[in-house]
Amino acid sequence: MANTDQSFARTTEAAAPLPRMAYVLTGCIAVIGSNSLGLGPIAPEVARSFGSTVPVVMTAAAAFGLGTAASALFLARHIDRIGARRMLQLALALLAVALILSALSPMVSVLIASQLIAGVASGVALPAIYSSAAAVAPPGRESRTIGVVLTGWTLSMVAGVSLSAVLADVLHWRAVFGAIAALAFAAVAMLSIGKYREVLATQSAPLPxxxxxxxxxxxxxxxxxxxxxxxxxxxxxxxxxxxxxxxxxxxxxxxxxxxxxxxxxxxxxxxxxxxxxxxxxxxxxxxxxxxxxxxxxxxxxxxxxxxxxxxxxxxxxxxxxxxxxxxxxxxxxxxxxxxxxxxxxxxxxxxxxxxxxxxxxxxxxxxxxxxxxxxxxxxxxxxxxxxxxxxxxxxxxxxxxxxxxxx
CATH class of the missing domain: 1.20.1250.20 (MFS general substrate transporter like domains)
Known part of the structure; x- marks a missing residue:
C-alpha cells in the first residue's frame, strides 16, 4: 500500500503544472539575453551612426561581460539575505535604466559606460533568476522548470537577435535598446504580481x-x-x-x-x-x-x-x-x-x-x-x-x- 501511495505521489508531482512564475522568469532571461546578444547584429549601424568602427562599438559588449562577472562575484551574494525576487526586481529596473541610457547615448563612450551598468544589473539578475527557478519548481519537476526558464536564451537568440536587426533597419538602432528597456520594465511589473516562498539566509552574506x-x-x-x-x-x-x-x-x-x-x-x-x-x-x-x-x-x-x-x-x-x-x-x-x-x-x-x-x-x-x-x-x-x-x-x-x- 505504501508503494502504491508513493507511486501515486510521484505521478501527481509529474503531472503538476508549472507555476506561472516560471514563465515570467523565462521572459526575464529573454530580456537579458536580447541585450547581451543583440549588439552584434546592429554594431555596423551603430558604428556608422557614431562615425566609429565596429571593434570600438563592440567594446561595449566586452564592458557588459566585465560588469556581469564582477557583479555576480561581489554583489550576488546578497540575494540570499534580501531575497531573489526583490533583488531581481531591483536589478531589472537598473537594467532598464541602463538600456534607456544606451538608447540615448550621444557618443560611443556613453554607450560603453551604459552597457557596463547593464552588465552590473545582469550579474545580479541571472543568479536571482536561477535561484528563483529552483525555488518555484514543483517537487519532482525541478529539471522541467529550470529547462523552461532556460528557453529564455532561445527566445533571445532566435527572436531577440533577429528582431533587433529588423528594428535597426526599419526604425533605428536606438529603438532596439528602447524596446528591450520597455520589456525590462514589464518584467519588473510581472514580478510585483507573483510571489513565492524562499529560503533566506540567517547569517550575513559570505565573502565571494x-x-x-x-x-x-x-x-x-x-x-x-x-x-x-x-x-x-x-x-x-x-x-x-x-x-x-x-x-x-x-x-x-x-x-x-x-x-x-x-x-x-x-x-x-x-x-x-x-x-x-x-x-x-x-x-x-x-x-x-x-x-x-x-x-x-x-x-x-x-x-x-x-x-x-x-x-x-x-x-x-x-x-x-x-x-x-x-x-x-x-x-x-x-x-x-x-x-x-x-x-x-x-x-x-x-x-x-x-x-x-x-x-x-x-x-x-x-x-x-x-x-x-x-x-x-x-x-x-x-x-x-x-x-x-x-x-x-x-x-x-x-x-x-x-x-x-x-x-
Missing part, C-alpha cells in the same frame, strides 16, 4: 570566494569553467569560419545561430527525463555528448550541411549540460543559492572571456578543426569534474534535493 568551501561546489564550478570556455571559444569564431573558411554569406551566421537556438530550445521537451534519471547521472553524459559534437565538427566541418546538423545537436547537448549544472549547484545549499549562482555566473563570464581570447590565436594559427578538438578536451575535463564524487559533497547535495522536494 567563501562559497568555494561549500562541499561539492569546486568540481561543479570547474566543470562550468571548462564547459563555458569551450562554448564561447567555438561560438565566437564559428561565423568567421563560415564566412572565410567555407565561403558562406554573412546570412549563414544568423542561420547557424538560429539552428543552435532551436536545438537548445527543443531539448526542453525532454527535460522530464532528467527528473526521472537524476541530474548527477545526466551531467557527465551531456558533457560527453558535447565532446562528441566538437569531434564531429573537427571531422565534418568542411561540409556546411553537416556542420549545421552538428550545431543543432550542440544546442541540444548544451541545454542539458546547463540545466543539470544549475540543478546540482542550486541543490548544494538552498539557503545560499544566490551566493553559489553568483559564483556560477562569474565563472561563466570569466570563462567566456578566457575562451574567446584563447581560441582567437588558436583559430587563426591552427584552424577550425584543431579548435574543435581543443574544445572537445575541455568537455572531457568538464565531464570528469561532473562525475567527481566526494562523500561529503554527495551527502550535502542529496540533502539539498530533499529540502527542495519538501517545500
Amino acid at each position: 570566494l567563501e562559497a568555494l568551501r561549500i562541499a561539492g561546489a569546486k568540481p561543479l564550478l570547474i566543470a562550468c569553467g571548462a564547459f563555458m570556455a569551450a562554448f564561447y571559444g567555438m561560438y565566437g569564431y564559428l561565423g568567421d569560419y563560415l564566412n572565410n573558411g567555407l565561403g558562406q554569406p554573412v546570412s549563414a551566421n544568423g542561420l547557424a545561430a538560429m539552428v543552435y537556438g532551436v536545438g537548445f530550445g527543443a531539448a526542453a521537451l525532454l527535460d522530464n527525463l532528467v527528473d526521472r534519471v537524476g541530474a548527477k547521472r545526466v551531467m557527465p553524459v551531456a558533457f560527453v555528448a558535447a565532446c562528441a559534437v566538437y569531434v564531429s565538427m573537427a571531422l565534418l566541418g568542411k561540409s556546411f550541411g553537416a556542420l549545421l546538423v552538428a550545431v543543432f545537436v550542440w544546442g541540444l547537448a548544451n541545454h542539458f549540460g546547463l540545466n543539470v549544472l544549475i540543478m546540482r549547484l542550486t541543490a548544494l545549499d538552498p539557503s545560499r543559492r544566490g551566493t553559489i549562482m553568483g559564483l556560477n555566473s562569474a565563472v561563466t563570464y570569466l570563462a567566456g572571456f578566457a575562451g574567446t581570447a584563447a581560441f582567437g590565436p588558436l583559430h587563426t594559427s591552427l584552424g577550425f578543426a584543431m579548435s574543435a578538438l581543443v574544445a572537445a578536451v575541455l568537455m572531457l575535463i568538464a565531464a570528469i569534474a561532473a562525475a567527481w564524487r566526494h562523500t561529503e559533497a554527495v551527502a550535502l547535495e542529496l540533502g539539498g534535493e530533499r529540502s527542495i522536494s519538501t517545500q
Whole structure:
C-alpha cells in the first residue's frame, strides 16, 4: 500500500503544472539575453551612426561581460539575505535604466559606460533568476522548470537577435535598446504580481570566494569553467569560419545561430527525463555528448550541411549540460543559492572571456578543426569534474534535493 501511495505521489508531482512564475522568469532571461546578444547584429549601424568602427562599438559588449562577472562575484551574494525576487526586481529596473541610457547615448563612450551598468544589473539578475527557478519548481519537476526558464536564451537568440536587426533597419538602432528597456520594465511589473516562498539566509552574506568551501561546489564550478570556455571559444569564431573558411554569406551566421537556438530550445521537451534519471547521472553524459559534437565538427566541418546538423545537436547537448549544472549547484545549499549562482555566473563570464581570447590565436594559427578538438578536451575535463564524487559533497547535495522536494 505504501508503494502504491508513493507511486501515486510521484505521478501527481509529474503531472503538476508549472507555476506561472516560471514563465515570467523565462521572459526575464529573454530580456537579458536580447541585450547581451543583440549588439552584434546592429554594431555596423551603430558604428556608422557614431562615425566609429565596429571593434570600438563592440567594446561595449566586452564592458557588459566585465560588469556581469564582477557583479555576480561581489554583489550576488546578497540575494540570499534580501531575497531573489526583490533583488531581481531591483536589478531589472537598473537594467532598464541602463538600456534607456544606451538608447540615448550621444557618443560611443556613453554607450560603453551604459552597457557596463547593464552588465552590473545582469550579474545580479541571472543568479536571482536561477535561484528563483529552483525555488518555484514543483517537487519532482525541478529539471522541467529550470529547462523552461532556460528557453529564455532561445527566445533571445532566435527572436531577440533577429528582431533587433529588423528594428535597426526599419526604425533605428536606438529603438532596439528602447524596446528591450520597455520589456525590462514589464518584467519588473510581472514580478510585483507573483510571489513565492524562499529560503533566506540567517547569517550575513559570505565573502565571494567563501562559497568555494561549500562541499561539492569546486568540481561543479570547474566543470562550468571548462564547459563555458569551450562554448564561447567555438561560438565566437564559428561565423568567421563560415564566412572565410567555407565561403558562406554573412546570412549563414544568423542561420547557424538560429539552428543552435532551436536545438537548445527543443531539448526542453525532454527535460522530464532528467527528473526521472537524476541530474548527477545526466551531467557527465551531456558533457560527453558535447565532446562528441566538437569531434564531429573537427571531422565534418568542411561540409556546411553537416556542420549545421552538428550545431543543432550542440544546442541540444548544451541545454542539458546547463540545466543539470544549475540543478546540482542550486541543490548544494538552498539557503545560499544566490551566493553559489553568483559564483556560477562569474565563472561563466570569466570563462567566456578566457575562451574567446584563447581560441582567437588558436583559430587563426591552427584552424577550425584543431579548435574543435581543443574544445572537445575541455568537455572531457568538464565531464570528469561532473562525475567527481566526494562523500561529503554527495551527502550535502542529496540533502539539498530533499529540502527542495519538501517545500
